[in-house]
Amino acid sequence: MSGSTFGKIFRITTWGESHGSGIGVVIDGCPAGLDLKEKDIQDFLDRRKPGQSKYTTKRNEADSVEILSGVFEGKTTGTPISLLVRNQDQRPRDYGSIATLFRPGHADYPFTVKYGGIRDYRGGGRSSGRETIGRVAAGAVASLMLKEIGITVQAYTKAIGPHYVADEDIHYDQINGNSLYMPNNEVAEKAGEYISSLMADRDSCGGVIECIADGLPVGLGEPVFDKLDALLAQAVVSIGAVKGVEIGDGFAASRSVGSRNNDPFFSENGVVSKKTNHAGGTLGGLSDSSRLILRAAVKPTSSIARTQHTVSVSGENSEITVLGRHDPVIVPRAVVVVESMTAVTLADLLLQNMASSMEHVKKIYR
Amino acid sequence: MSGSTFGKIFRITTWGESHGSGIGVVIDGCPAGLDLKEKDIQDFLDRRKPGQSKYTTKRNEADSVEILSGVFEGKTTGTPISLLVRNQDQRPRDYGSIATLFRPGHADYPFTVKYGGIRDYRGGGRSSGRETIGRVAAGAVASLMLKEIGITVQAYTKAIGPHYVADEDIHYDQINGNSLYMPNNEVAEKAGEYISSLMADRDSCGGVIECIADGLPVGLGEPVFDKLDALLAQAVVSIGAVKGVEIGDGFAASRSVGSRNNDPFFSENGVVSKKTNHAGGTLGGLSDSSRLILRAAVKPTSSIARTQHTVSVSGENSEITVLGRHDPVIVPRAVVVVESMTAVTLADLLLQNMASSMEHVKKIYR
């Protein structure tokens, strides 16, 4: 497995399992001189922490972060920043059925085959949602760096199951006004009722997360394979439970026509802008001066308390009932994960773009 | 720009501009001993060649490929395979307005800013659709390698604008029966009429491409950032004009519930399978024994013969009419590009997965 590193200059390497000693991330390539305190990171982690509302797992984890390296006297030093979150709520218990049965919708089966029969089955091991702690801790650092040059990133819940917030109904100031992080309290209330009814039915649901970024310099992203939107797609789909991603109008653009979908340019006081933003802030895979907009489709939580058909490790047909503490919908807790992966991707492309022209090279070395 | 390489072991590096000397790709990491002839690659390239139907540009390019290295006596040698396609139809012409005006929907503006004012504006330069020649040439090689171990990849047009082929109406044997590569000749006919009406109106449209892969070993993909679906998302969104991607039920899964979306496992004659395949062939980002299914949303062609508002290189508001030879819809020609990028991604992950367990290591070295 070599897939635990993301990014080329601002590079993050995550590690850790749900019920091991801890979870962490090493951030290599963060520029020196950024103000960084544990609290900056803790604030991000607290947004994904379990136990925040009736819709999240009762698992009780403080998820306290420790900065192990890379920061001296409150500033990053340019050396790797190692962040550690100890696992705490690992009560000894009977993992019996999880150890021997493959849970539908989970990674148990392909992990077992891939790794020659060896698997840390406790709580999903490496494929647990706790894996995202490393992403969020890195996202906090990336966001701080972006903020220094005027870039802001913000994610929120666009839809829970069939309940969605239309573009014209978005109120950014309501995002933190409900436990679902929806930009519309009324829709959030209906969505909450929907979740409650599913919980009563021992079922689960999914939703859509939208993420926007403002203040991007023009030209972020690298043509061809490392386009801004392509790397965001990888970043976001790499989050467990995400089954799709779209930029700007996305799938709706496939049903539009060129005369409507093209965003005309205009110039005002020497600043080039676009009259519309169907593209969602990228042209040819590079940031284009407009707001960056992406959406991620999140599938319903796989762990449900209903009895399901499955197969055992030894290949026998069987039934499984996944007990334990599970979120009926992971969308609200995944909001900060999408925001973090977006920030990490932008931070990396921002640093990559520094070497794009001799003009930039000479600004640094002459 | 460092974004011209894709893959870790099976690595492809593409180069070339629309109106330069040529377009090419270097494939590094293809295992030795694969039978490979120029014709194998040419067949793939012919599928994306212009001038195949009334819906594609009249630009006349032979797009003949030459193998420059890496093949000896009809077999790959394990060294880099360099493939070259010379540009031919570069008639000298007046690039006037393209040189000085930013085309809406195109990469002209952010390219100019990113590269300090320097840009090969002829035909879009590096951001031209011709850039995909390198991808398709590499896809041909990847597909041959996959075939050797029983993996097949197939893409087709799922929708043109509002005209789509429902899952139950798919006839794989009709894909090559119409110039739109749709798996249903009837829908293709209606879609063709739709395109014709847009052409008459000097407008363009988009669509959806679906790609399936069969015969995958279980466990392809690397947990966390290099998940099979995450890398496919990058691969596919990195194709110009793609604005979204989804795996399995994708965005529809976000509106489903867990009890319906989970795919139960069952075992028959010692083989583990899934009763349904809402997941589209991946669990936890690894291949799971079912068919791999993905869909890409393609935006309408940006080049349209209508007059559009825009801005000039010097920052003045202006109007532009994009003349020249353009496809009213690029979906049919992009089918083989999506198939190629899927094949390249699978080839790389297949080789990566060889080192996943000591069991594998010992199979090779003992």
Place this chain on the structure above:
Amino acid sequence: MSGSTFGKIFRITTWGESHGSGIGVVIDGCPAGLDLKEKDIQDFLDRRKPGQSKYTTKRNEADSVEILSGVFEGKTTGTPISLLVRNQDQRPRDYGSIATLFRPGHADYPFTVKYGGIRDYRGGGRSSGRETIGRVAAGAVASLMLKEIGITVQAYTKAIGPHYVADEDIHYDQINGNSLYMPNNEVAEKAGEYISSLMADRDSCGGVIECIADGLPVGLGEPVFDKLDALLAQAVVSIGAVKGVEIGDGFAASRSVGSRNNDPFFSENGVVSKKTNHAGGTLGGLSDSSRLILRAAVKPTSSIARTQHTVSVSGENSEITVLGRHDPVIVPRAVVVVESMTAVTLADLLLQNMASSMEHVKKIYR
């Protein structure tokens, strides 16, 4: 800084400063199914631990390693192995002159310029010899993996200052018979006296470390840039204080002639071997069936208790006397570091080589 990761498949990422919270490494890409206990790693770390003899610093560090992830029930799981060594002996003290003066022979000055004036000066920060803890911990894991398929790696002290062990005087069984890890106790005694005399003179010395590896399969290494010897050169020169590296006869080969330097092949019982081994086990950058042999030149310890001329952070000419606990020669403690970097390089190339031919591919997937 993006230089904290080494390797492509077996990838190690190290982090940590001399006087921060700890030092560690994340190993990504270790195959699943390798037996691994903390003791295996501790044994390696104990070989580089300070305080082992009168020739090493008195700094007292237990350097106890903790496995934080990637191992379950005594076996690697294929997920990242995170290893942590807490720093313990961080007595608060006066760092005054180190904070404000650049130590000759140390990284202080270029670090300060590179990172915009920010530097963790305590004990050298990231450029401290303690940085090698991560390398050695990773080397222990790599060595275990190599052992599983019959590869052994062994380093030792070839020379201390002018005192060296000629090839014909090497006794491998004496390596652990002296505190300098020399394969000849007599030479070690003279070298020890030499070191003692330098210590009395508040001076320091360097030496040469030799490393051999046996049991390599033929063909490890990737042609052109990632040749076995090229990556070993990077791996070994990346160790602080190493100023040169040579393979086989190395610099002596530059004074030889072809008829003597070429190693003739011969075949015996179907096994191809070389009659001599001037090449040191590589041909064209690939392992060639003979013993791998490399040597690293280690400079004298930079920290000496003599007064030296230098410059202050504010640019004034000044004098410095480096106090504190320093090794008069770091060669003995660096032996295990060279061995570890060699093992890590071999482990990575061993895994890379698995994908070299369709023959291998079919062994895994058919």
Place this chain on the structure above:
Amino acid sequence: MSGSTFGKIFRITTWGESHGSGIGVVIDGCPAGLDLKEKDIQDFLDRRKPGQSKYTTKRNEADSVEILSGVFEGKTTGTPISLLVRNQDQRPRDYGSIATLFRPGHADYPFTVKYGGIRDYRGGGRSSGRETIGRVAAGAVASLMLKEIGITVQAYTKAIGPHYVADEDIHYDQINGNSLYMPNNEVAEKAGEYISSLMADRDSCGGVIECIADGLPVGLGEPVFDKLDALLAQAVVSIGAVKGVEIGDGFAASRSVGSRNNDPFFSENGVVSKKTNHAGGTLGGLSDSSRLILRAAVKPTSSIARTQHTVSVSGENSEITVLGRHDPVIVPRAVVVVESMTAVTLADLLLQNMASSMEHVKKIYR
């Protein structure tokens, strides 16, 4: 094989075999806006061209380079620069013994094993010295970029067999005054006689190449694995026939003492310098304001016209006489290769270093 790419931002990917269609390189990540003409590259290639003196092979190759992409109106555009050199002198001949016998000192044997028996044996295929054409073409581009910010790189022949130029006898203005590129015409004459005597004896010799670089900004190189000297070591040892590398005093430093080997700093008119330069321009793996100095040990040419013992492809003991056109010493032609690899390494680290501090980041984005 994935070893054909070098560098992280300024990335070069080489391809091609000795007797295939051609040899080439793709340079990805060269900043836009650099003046670049084919002649700039041709001048470098001409320095390694065969047939320049009586000491080089009679093989007659024009080695004319064609720029296929990445340059528009005389300037780099930031997109990949693809360079092609067609092979011309491929006269059909009898490759009989090379095809069936492994040449001592060559890569034939390990290549055959690595790639499952498949090998382009014509002229050494990929492991031919012609492979360095791609390196030199890339080195020309890197050198141009370095020159723009005041960095110069210069290599020359330090020694041919036992004939060497002592530091105090170096005359840089004599380097091009003899066909061996030695900085001392007298030593060059003796060295020439030595080569002639070996040629008469159907034997060959090696030598040492020294390379210096001036004008480096302080701080190039990335701590730990990607140190300036570590990457230079990889770059230089990756050149075929190089068996060792040293920085500054190198192996001699291992016999020195700290009080002599440490280079004291001093400050003059606000500029920090070192009084001596035993370190060869790097401290802690970063450039330190002094001249960069490295040396590469080159083994004697493996192809000699004497009869040697070897083994056939089918494993039988045999004899081989390597006929054809070979250099009795490759050092003079390798001079520009060492210079090129040094330039490429510096160019990459120069671009990497741009992202080292927030100070730099703000210079670009604010």
